[in-house]
Amino acid sequence: xxxxxxxxxxxxxxxxxxxxxxxxxxxxxxxxxxxxxxxxxxxxxxxxxxxxxxxxxxxxxxxxxxxxxxxxxxxxxxxxxxxxxxxxxxxxxxxxxxxxxxxxxxxxxxxxxxxxxxxxxxxxxxxxxxxxx
Amino acid sequence: xxxxxxxxxxxxxxxxxxxxxxxxxxxxxxxxxxxxxxxxxxxxxxxxxxxxxxxxxxxxxxxxxxxxxxxxxxxxxxxxxxxxxxxxxxxxxxxxxxxxxxxxxxxxxxxxxxxxxxxxxxxxxxxxxxxxxxxxxxxxxxxxxxxxxxxxxxxxxxxxxxxxxxxxxxxxxxxxxxxxxxxxxxxxxxxxxxxxxxxxxxxxxxxxxxxxxxxxxxxxxxxxxxxxxxxxxxxxxxxxxxxxxxxxxxxxxxxxxxxxxxxxxxxxxxxxxxxxxxxxxxxxxxxxxxxxxxxxxxxxxxxxxxxxxxxxxxxxxxxxxxxxxxxxxxxxxxxxxxxxxxxxxxxxxxxxxxxxxxxxxxxxxxxxxxxxxxxxxxxxxxxxxxxxxxxxxxxxxxxxxxxxxxxxxxxxxxxxxxxxxxxxxxxxxxxxxxxxxxxxxxxxxxxxxxxxxxxxxxxxxxxxxxxxxxxxxxxxxxxxxxxxxxxxxxxxxxxxxxxxxxxxxxxxxxxxxxxxxxxxxxxxxxxxxxxxxxxxxxxxxxxxxxxxxxxxxxxxxxxxxxxxxxxxxxxxxxxxxxxxxxxxxxxxxxxxxx
Numbered sequence: 001x002x003x004x005x006x007x008x009x010x011x012x013x014x015x016x017x018x019x020x021x022x023x024x025x026x027x028x029x030x031x032x033x034x035x036x037x038x039x040x041x042x043x044x045x046x047x048x049x050x051x052x053x054x055x056x057x058x059x060x061x062x063x064x065x066x067x068x069x070x071x072x073x074x075x076x077x078x079x080x081x082x083x084x085x086x087x088x089x090x091x092x093x094x095x096x097x098x099x100x101x102x103x104x105x106x107x108x109x110x111x112x113x114x115x116x117x118x119x120x121x122x123x124x125x126x127x128x129x130x131x132x133x
Numbered sequence: 134x135x136x137x138x139x140x141x142x143x144x145x146x147x148x149x150x151x152x153x154x155x156x157x158x159x160x161x162x163x164x165x166x167x168x169x170x171x172x173x174x175x176x177x178x179x180x181x182x183x184x185x186x187x188x189x190x191x192x193x194x195x196x197x198x199x200x201x202x203x204x205x206x207x208x209x210x211x212x213x214x215x216x217x218x219x220x221x222x223x224x225x226x227x228x229x230x231x232x233x234x235x236x237x238x239x240x241x242x243x244x245x246x247x248x249x250x251x252x253x254x255x256x257x258x259x260x261x262x263x264x265x266x267x268x269x270x271x272x273x274x275x276x277x278x279x280x281x282x283x284x285x286x287x288x289x290x291x292x293x294x295x296x297x298x299x300x301x302x303x304x305x306x307x308x309x310x311x312x313x314x315x316x317x318x319x320x321x322x323x324x325x326x327x328x329x330x331x332x333x334x335x336x337x338x339x340x341x342x343x344x345x346x347x348x349x350x351x352x353x354x355x356x357x358x359x360x361x362x363x364x365x366x367x368x369x370x371x372x373x374x375x376x377x378x379x380x381x382x383x384x385x386x387x388x389x390x391x392x393x394x395x396x397x398x399x400x401x402x403x404x405x406x407x408x409x410x411x412x413x414x415x416x417x418x419x420x421x422x423x424x425x426x427x428x429x430x431x432x433x434x435x436x437x438x439x440x441x442x443x444x445x446x447x448x449x450x451x452x453x454x455x456x457x458x459x460x461x462x463x464x465x466x467x468x469x470x471x472x473x474x475x476x477x478x479x480x481x482x483x484x485x486x487x488x489x490x491x492x493x494x495x496x497x498x499x500x501x502x503x504x505x506x507x508x509x510x511x512x513x514x515x516x517x518x519x520x521x522x523x524x525x526x527x528x529x530x531x532x533x534x535x536x537x538x539x540x541x542x543x544x545x546x547x548x549x550x551x552x553x554x555x556x557x558x559x560x561x562x563x564x565x566x567x568x569x570x571x572x573x574x575x576x577x578x579x580x581x582x583x584x585x586x587x588x589x590x591x592x593x594x595x596x597x598x599x600x601x602x603x604x605x606x607x608x609x610x611x612x613x614x615x616x617x618x619x620x621x622x623x624x625x626x627x628x629x630x631x632x633x634x635x636x637x638x639x640x641x642x643x644x645x646x647x648x649x650x651x652x653x654x655x656x657x658x659x660x661x662x663x664x665x666x667x668x669x670x671x672x673x674x675x676x677x678x679x680x681x682x683x684x685x686x687x688x689x690x691x692x693x694x695x696x697x698x699x700x701x702x703x704x705x706x707x708x709x710x711x712x713x714x715x716x717x718x719x720x721x722x723x724x725x726x727x
Contacts, residue, residue, distance in 0.1 A: 023139045066194065
């Protein structure tokens with residue numbers, strides 16, 4: 001690395017900041033939990049996990065922690081994920097693939113709108129517009 | 134591809150000595166083997182502070198806190214936690230049957246407030262980019278391009294930062310003296326000669342976050358008009374030295390040290406000087422003499438180093454912890470800093486909590502917290518269910534604080550009032566098994582060993598005090614000895630050249646004040662209540678409890694214990710060397726100390 005000017009130092013800091021902020025759990029208020037039981041992994045949970053991470057990174061969203069858990073018990077609609085965002089009920093989505101994962105980031109995380117057609121189990125169906133699946 | 138998990142492995146000296154290096158390498162190998170190497174970032178950080186439970190591995194973003202991890206545990210950690218998302222429960226920090234998964238749940242961390250240790254255990258100290266990403270060198274930018282030297286001094290003045298090395302002198306004043314002093318050359322010096330028994334605050338900062346100190350030095354250089362800094366560190370801190378060298382090299386390569394820093398036209402560079410481990414070299418004038426290549430002995434002050442220091446030039450010399458506060462104060466402002474802690478002593482203090490405490494380790498707390506909170510809430514109380522007796526603050530220069538004063542809010546002033554002192558931050562907890570006379574003797578022997586011998590009050594006075602304590606613990610003490618010790622102590626306090634001699638009698642003065650009874654027991658009753666002073670105790674076998682298992686007789690190094698199998702044994706008092714092995718060996722509580 002060559003000697004830096006002030007501008008270069010600032011640029012370097014900005015470029016590394018989001019990466020290091022992702023490590024800082026105190027700055028996170030939202031959570032995406034991906035069910036990574038054997039059933040989930042077999043149904044493609046790994047791709048979903050990767051998609052979430054890339055998509056959040058792409059959109060420079062740093063307040064969301066992506067964590068894994070074991071099987072959530074809804075093995076018939078794997079891969080399942082849970083999204084917890086302040087001010088919204090915790091939601092469990094099922095049959096999530098890369099496309100749905102992107103929609104969840106755009107709609108649920110960014111626009112605070114639930115992706116109704118993939119909601120399973122939670123929240124109870126009377127809260128969801130058009131009843132969920 | 135961004136990382137989805139971060140594994141932080143403690144790379145402090147304590148964890149490294151329990152194989153954290155092997156764990157780090159095993160993690161890298163295992164992540165490769167299980168095909169997740171490019172999804173997981175493994176970072177070797179500085180000390181997490183929770184040394185009692187090391188080696189520590191923290192996995193983010195789940196914030197799982199794994200303790201006492203062994204290299205063999207690594208495959209399971211990766212397979213379960215990383216691949217399947219299931220925490221490995223058996224390795225999580227456990228206290229009273231409740232599993233503590235998350236760091237924020239652990240009481241050890243709840244009352245802490247981290248400024249100095251902000252990056253310790255979070256960043257990789259060998260990677261300057263991680264420091265920069267955590268707002269590193271922002272303060273330097275401000276100082277180089279936005280603030281005048283007056284602004285910097287005023288900011289420190291508003292902050293009210295006081296030197297963390299022990300004496301608590303206002304930092305802004307020191308800097309201002311040097312700034313106003315005339316001299317062709319001026320120097321910046323870091324005092325990293327940490328010598329108190331049981332203290333390792335400075336080492337941990339240098340190991341975990343070396344750039345915070347480097348950045349502060351450049352800031353000071355710019356403020357007082359100096360282009361050269363020295364870090365005086367003991368040679369027995371090899372890891373800290375290595376990380377400092379790496380940090381300096383990276384800073385130079387990036388133009389944050391050396392000529393024309395960040396294009397500002399300001400030059401500053403730093404050299405490391407290794408100390409040979411003499412306690413007196415922590416005294417600033419002795420330290421400067423040692424840097425100059427002379428024998429490390431103090432000279433009378435004034436003139437103070439701020440005006441006439443290294444090679445006779447104005448020199449700013451501060452302790453490591455003081456330096457680590459500077460970049461945060463400049464970046465966040467003096468007003469922000471001043472709100473933390475107490476009016477007398479703003480900010481935080483790092484303590485190395487050791488001795489008979491359940492969670493020994495490194496803690497950073499806001500000033501004004503009570504000793505009770507540190508010892509019971511953070512430290513988890515006394516180990517092995519024993520009774521608290523006293524806590525020694527300020528190391529061999531400080532004194533004991535007893536249970537009546539545990540609720541005193543800690544700051545520079547309050548500890549001095551109690552007859553102890555803040556010192557550099559060593560905090561040694563004693564329980565009912567510690568003999569206060571014996572502990573005091575340990576400290577006195579330490580200062581006698583470490584006295585440079587230049588001035589007679591310290592050289593002769595210290596030796597006399599140690600001799601009197603030896604006499605008392607041998608059972609030959611007389612009541613007049615107590616007054617004589619106080620008299621010698623007062624003379625040393627008044628007449629010694631430097632703080633080493635001036636504070637050496639403190640442990641005696643303070644322990645005599647709080648534990649006079651225990652001294653009297655040694656002198657009048659010829660007994661050591663804690664059972665530590667060997668000349669004053671004897672071991673006996675209780676006939677009704679001894680079952681004749683022969684365990685003690687087999688372990689006794691002098692063959693002083695005799696007796697047939699299944700019959701009561703007897704200790705030959707003439708042959709007994711009072712090593713206590715029988716006492717530790719007996720499973721039936723049949724050995725008694727009298």
